Amino acid sequence: MTAAAAGLEVTPARAAVAKSSPRLDRLAEALRRLGRELIEAPFEVRLHAFDGSPEPAHFPAEAALIAGASLLRRSAFLAGRACAREALAALGVAPSPLLREESGAPIWPAGIVGSISHAGGVAGAIVARAPTIIGVGLDIDTAEPIPEAATARLVGRPDELSDGIDLGRAKRLFVAKEAVYKLHFPIQRKFLEFHDVRVDLDAETGDFVAEILDPHHAEIAAARYRGKLVESEGMLLALVGC
Numbered sequence: 470m471t472a473a474a475a476g477l478e479v480t481p482a483r484a485a486v487a488k489s490s491p492r493l494d495r496l497a498e499a500l501r502r503l504g505r506e507l508i509e510a511p512f513e514v515r516l517h518a519f520d521g522s523p524e525p526a527h528f529p530a531e532a533a534l535i536a537g538a539s540l541l542r543r544s545a546f547l548a549g550r551a552c553a554r555e556a557l558a559a560l561g562v563a564p565s566p567l568l569r570e571e572s573g574a575p576i577w578p579a580g581i582v583g584s585i586s587h588a589g590g591v592a593g594a595i596v597a598r599a600p601t602i603i604g605v606g607l608d609i610d611t612a613e614p615i616p617e618a619a620t621a622r623l624v625g626r627p628d629e630l631s632d633g634i635d636l637g638r639a640k641r642l643f644v645a646k647e648a649v650y651k652l653h654f655p656i657q658r659k660f661l662e663f664h665d666v667r668v669d670l671d672a673e674t675g676d677f678v679a680e681i682l683d684p685h686h687a688e689i690a691a692a693r694y695r696g697k698l699v700e701s702e703g704m705l706l707a708l709v710g711c
């Protein structure tokens with residue numbers, strides 16, 4: 470099906486979005502490896518670059534969601550949607566507008582779970598077929614450490630930082646927790662603070678277990694998710710699935 474036949478809008482002068490480069494390919498392969506370890510269901514990942522200018526093909530209803538947003542936000546949002554749409558196509562799902570809930574969570578086609586992230590000029594999406602898997606969370610960020618100790622303490626619980634404040638480790642906790650939130654929220658519909666999640670991260674392997682300790686919602690406390698984090702090409706990728 471052509472983009473036009475599917476109802477996708479292509480901005481002619483800008484349609485040549487950077488879809489692939491050796492760096493993006495290496496990042497995508499790193500993400501695929503995480504997926505193979507964590508997701509026991511058919512899944513697909515896609516990554517695109519974005520820089521505030523090229524606009525991938527999109528549905529007008531998607532662009533309407535970010536009317537008035539900055540060029541960079543628009544570019545990141547549409548690149549994330551394009552990644553998701555390509556990944557969905559690889560799973561055999563026909564293109565349709567990927568809208569979002571009031572919470573910000575994307576609304577996936579029936580029978581699909583997925584997650585989108587964008588940072589540092591890289592957008593990515595992972596999608597998988599439910600019900601073998603009930604949720605997935607992806608976070609992509611630059612590998613730069615958290616800038617200061619005060620922020621590290623907002624992200625890390627005292628028991629996560631008991632060996633002292635390591636700003637690089639704090640960044641990894643941040644990325645892992647953002648991925649956990651993106652998995653947890655669509656399932657439990659509960660907002661989480663950083664200290665509501667305890668991440669036990671193996672610095673060598675990148676494996677982590679995230680435990681939800683939300684004191685306001687005892688019924689969901691003690692939920693545990695298995696995840697994995699990897700550094701590649703100056704970026705951190707964290708994935709959780711359940």
Ligand SMILES: CC(C)(COP(=O)(O)OP(=O)(O)OC[C@H]1O[C@@H](n2cnc3c(N)ncnc32)[C@H](O)[C@@H]1OP(=O)(O)O)[C@@H](O)C(=O)NCCC(=O)NCCS
Nearest residue numbers: 546549572573574585586587646647650651654661662663
């Ligand atoms: C959702 C959130 C975690 C992502 O922020 P981020 O890491 O800065 O940005 P990312 O680019 O990685 O992710 C943004 C994407 O997350 C997805 N997302 C947004 N809200 C979501 C939610 N409630 N559930 C699942 N996914 C969500 C969207 O796809 C969004 O991209 P889009 O708007 O282009 O579709 C953040 O915006 C937020 O709402 N945080 C509050 C909760 C929190 O951080 N708690 C502490 C961690 S436990």
